[in-house]
Amino acid sequence: MTDYLLGVIFVLAGLFSLIAAVCNFEWFFTHKKTQSLVKLMGRGGTRIFYGILGLALIVCGILAMFYWDTPQ
Numbered sequence: 001m002t003d004y005l006l007g008v009i010f011v012l013a014g015l016f017s018l019i020a021a022v023c024n025f026e027w028f029f030t031h032k033k034t035q036s037l038v039k040l041m042g043r044g045g046t047r048i049f050y051g052i053l054g055l056a057l058i059v060c061g062i063l064a065m066f067y068w069d070t071p072q
Contacts (some may be wrong), residue, residue: 003064003065003068004064004065006064006065007061007062008051008061008065009061010060010061010064011062012059013054013057013060014054014055014056014057014061015054016054017050017051018051018054018058019054020046020054021049021054023046025069029043029047034046037049044064060064068069
């Protein structure tokens with residue numbers, strides 16, 4: 001049950017990151033916590049980074065839901 005819940009949280013976080021990157025949300029990329037990455041990589045590079053991060057989180061979430069087995 002814990003693995004499934006963790007997987008759902010990872011998938012939701014990944015979807016949020018992926019949607020923010022694809023839709024180029026102004027409020028997301030102008031937030032003070034993303035500004036250092038935008039300054040370092042540029043807006044386009046940051047969008048690519050968050051898109052890849054979102055995909056990775058979705059894959060990890062799916063693996064957590066269906067393949068991770070906690071020992072009993």
